Amino acid sequence: MYLSWISRPGLPGHFFALAAGAVLPFSYAPYFWWPLGIISCALFFLSLHTLNGKQALWRGWWYGLGLYASGVSWVYISIHVHSHTPAPLAALFTFIFVAGLAWFFAFMAFVYRKWFAVGSLNFLTFAALWVGFEWLRSWFLTGFPWLFLGDAHLNTPLKGLAPIFGVYGISFVVVLSATALVTLLHMQRTQPLAKAVWVKASVALLSPWVVAALLNTLHWTTPLENGELHVVAVQGNIPQERKWLSSEIYPTLEKYRGASQEHWHQADVVLWPETAITVLRHQAKEYIQYLGNEARDTNTTLITGIPYQQQQNEPYPGAFHNSIIAIGTGSGVYHKQKLVPFGEYLPLPDQARSLLEFFNIPMSDFRRGEPEQAILQAHKGDIEYGIAPFICYEVVYPDFVASMAKQSGLMVTISNDAWFGRSNGPLQHMAMARMRALETGRYLLRATNTGVTALIDPKGNVVERLPQFEFGALNANAHIMTGSTPFMLWGSWPMVLAVVSILGFARWRLRQLSVATLAR
Numbered sequence: 001m002y003l004s005w006i007s008r009p010g011l012p013g014h015f016f017a018l019a020a021g022a023v024l025p026f027s028y029a030p031y032f033w034w035p036l037g038i039i040s041c042a043l044f045f046l047s048l049h050t051l052n053g054k055q056a057l058w059r060g061w062w063y064g065l066g067l068y069a070s071g072v073s074w075v076y077i078s079i080h081v082h083s084h085t086p087a088p089l090a091a092l093f094t095f096i097f098v099a100g101l102a103w104f105f106a107f108m109a110f111v112y113r114k115w116f117a118v119g120s121l122n123f124l125t126f127a128a129l130w131v132g133f134e135w136l137r138s139w140f141l142t143g144f145p146w147l148f149l150g151d152a153h154l155n156t157p158l159k160g161l162a163p164i165f166g167v168y169g170i171s172f173v174v175v176l177s178a179t180a181l182v183t184l185l186h187m188q189r190t191q192p193l194a195k196a197v198w199v200k201a202s203v204a205l206l207s208p209w210v211v212a213a214l215l216n217t218l219h220w221t222t223p224l225e226n227g228e229l230h231v232v233a234v235q236g237n238i239p240q241e242r243k244w245l246s247s248e249i250y251p252t253l254e255k256y257r258g259a260s261q262e263h264w265h266q267a268d269v270v271l272w273p274e275t276a277i278t279v280l281r282h283q284a285k286e287y288i289q290y291l292g293n294e295a296r297d298t299n300t301t302l303i304t305g306i307p308y309q310q311q312q313n314e315p316y317p318g319a320f321h322n323s324i325i326a327i328g329t330g331s332g333v334y335h336k337q338k339l340v341p342f343g344e345y346l347p348l349p350d351q352a353r354s355l356l357e358f359f360n361i362p363m364s365d366f367r368r369g370e371p372e373q374a375i376l377q378a379h380k381g382d383i384e385y386g387i388a389p390f391i392c393y394e395v396v397y398p399d400f401v402a403s404m405a406k407q408s409g410l411m412v413t414i415s416n417d418a419w420f421g422r423s424n425g426p427l428q429h430m431a432m433a434r435m436r437a438l439e440t441g442r443y444l445l446r447a448t449n450t451g452v453t454a455l456i457d458p459k460g461n462v463v464e465r466l467p468q469f470e471f472g473a474l475n476a477n478a479h480i481m482t483g484s485t486p487f488m489l490w491g492s493w494p495m496v497l498a499v500v501s502i503l504g505f506a507r508w509r510l511r512q513l514s515v516a517t518l519a520r
Contacts, residue, residue: 007049014062017047021066021105027152028071029431030424034152041149041178045126053114060109064102071147073098074423082240082419101144108133118506119513123179128502130175131168135492135499138397142341145396146428149174154434154460157209160216162438162460163485166398168495173208180205220485221441221458224409227383227480229268231455233447234259236276237471240418243449249278253287256304259473264298266475268380269330271447272304274322274392274414281308281325288327295328301378302328305391305414308335310367319367324376324389324414332376335369336391338400375408385409385480388442392416396432398439399491405440406488409480416449426452426468434460441485443478 006016020043027037044063048056073094080090108129116125130149138145150170153159161169184201234256242248256277260270277284284306295302308323310316321335322344336344344366376387388401388408395401395413405411413433417426430452437444438460446454451468455476464476 006043006047007051009051009055013047014059017044017059017063018066020044020047021063021068022070024067024149025071025147025424027149028147028424028428029151030427032152032155034156037149037152037174038178038181041130041175042182045123045179046182048109048113048117051109051113053110056113057106057110061099061102061106063109064105065099067105067147068098068101071428072101072425074420074425077421077423077425078419081421104133104137116503116506116510118510121506121509123176123183124502125506126179127172127175128499128506131172131495132499132503134168134171135496138399138492142338143397145398146432151428151431151435154431154438157213157216159438159460160212160214160218161208162435163218163220163441163487164215165495166402166439166487166492167435168398168492170212172495172498173212176208177205216459219441219458221481221483223479224383224385224482227380227385227409229380229410229443229478229480230266231269231271231445231474231476231478232260232263232267233271233445233453233455233466233474234273234276235448235451235453235466235470235472235474236273237450237469238418240416240449243275243416243418244278252276252278255471257291259471260302261294263473263475264294264300267298267300269378269387269410269412269445270295270300270302271412271414271445272302273447273449273453274305274324274416275307276304276414276447276449277306279307281306281323282311288325292327299380300328301326301330301387303330303376303387303389303412303414305416308333316367320365321369322366322391323369324391324412326376326378326387329380330376330378330387332374332387334373334376334389334391336366336394337369337371337373338394338397339366339368340393375404376412378410380480383480387412389413390436393429395436395444396429398436398487401436402440402485402488402491405442406484408442409482410478411437411440411442411444413444413446414448415446417452418450422469426450430454434462439485439487441483441488442481445478447474 006013020040023036024040027034047059076090076094079085079093080087112126112129134148148167148171150167153170158170158173236255238252256272303326305324308321310319324334326332376389378387386408388404388411390413392415420426433444433446434456437456441458444456452465453474454465455463457463464474466472466474
């Protein structure tokens with residue numbers, strides 16, 4: 001087989017897998033060199049060809065290490081630069097984070113070679129396991145649904161699958177394309193295939209891409225009549241090292257208010273970033289009331305991020321939340337549900353927390369918001385519509401976003417990606433927000449402290465965006481959308497069922513082959 005040496009046990013094959021994994025993030029934002037994703041998958045699949053389960057476990061770990069070291073090592077910036085952790089210690093914790101995530105690919109490779117390497121079905125079972133482990137990553141230990149293979153295809157024909165099967169459906173087709181191509185080349189090398197076989201195989205390989213392109217011409221949701229909205233998103237560009245200083249509270253509030261005030265009369269919705277108001281909600285009560293009156297007088301809904309502390313008459317007195325509120329012609333409070341481990345809460349016993357004092361992150365002891373919270377409400381004339389709010393990396397969870405979007409006509413997401421500087425992290429985050437708009441057929445307005453602040457349309461396209469690391473206010477037109485995409489109705493369950501069915505059939509087939517072998 002071509003490059004057969006890479007499928008042998010040992011360090012040469014491991015280092016090759018490391019390099020193949022490191023290439024994969026270049027298929028994502030900001031590069032979108034999507035063919036590299038297919039190549040990376042193909043090489044990983046090929047590198048497992050002759051390994052047993054234990055050998056595949058380590059081959060998969062090296063592949064995952066390359067992928068995450070290349071793709072998410074920007075967490076070092078938040079740990080070292082903004083949390084003031086000494087560089088060696090920050091590097092160690094970044095390595096632990098990356099190495100820990102790599103085990104998803106290690107176990108995937110182990111399971112594949114141990115139980116699902118079924119000869120002619122290998123190309124199919126590998127694709128099913130890849131998607132199955134992506135789904136597992138979306139919820140296991142609170143989940144880290146970052147760098148899903150389908151996120152690289154926001155600008156390819158495969159984006160047409162997103163409103164039906166979500167990002168998982170795209171990932172499945174990408175991996176299947178890679179593994180089927182490797183399988184065909186292997187068959188050609190061992191026994192040259194007839195021209196007719198190549199024609200049929202080419203049609204089979206290209207069909208999902210063609211079907212997806214045709215699906216992209218469909219519109220699953222429709223704009224509400226008279227539901228056009230003029231939206232504004234303010235990007236404060238507050239330096240992270242100054243954001244939480246008491247001396248910056250008033251200048252920050254005035255900066256956001258001043259940027260919004262000139263848009264009151266045109267704007268239906270004004271959006272400020274995550275914790276744009278850096279004091280607790282009850283401490284800013286008079287200021288919020290003043291802003292609400294200004295917005296109400298001009299028929300504007302103002303939405304902003306703000307830290308929230310529960311009062312004595314609430315279920316958990318003293319508990320802190322990372323929250324978002326709507327005032328003016330809007331109403332509602334939403335508390336963030338998907339908290340960042342070690343960033344917003346410490347998933348450790350009280351006795352162990354003292355060991356992590358170097359994580360000096362402001363407001364790092366938030367309480368998770370309750371599930372099934374009501375979404376925000378807003379008015380435009382006689383029209384009342386729902387706004388689905390997402391704080392920071394909540395927007396990267398496909399099923400979570402689809403579920404909350406069902407009752408909404410518009411989605412908003414707020415973030416403070418200043419934690420990750422000029423790395424690829426904020427750009428990857430923005431790309432995943434685009435995928436959520438595509439999956440749900442909704443406009444998505446995004447406001448961040450340093451960027452990327454943007455309006456995304458129901459096809460996942462960027463309508464308007466502000467340059468990163470500049471102060472400004474985005475002005476654009478969106479629509480209140482009605483209807484649901486298939487993915488909003490059934491979420492990821494069709495893909496989960498497909499994965500289970502493929503793997504179940506593969507095990508049955510393997511058992512049949514074993515029985516036939518014993519009968520000879």
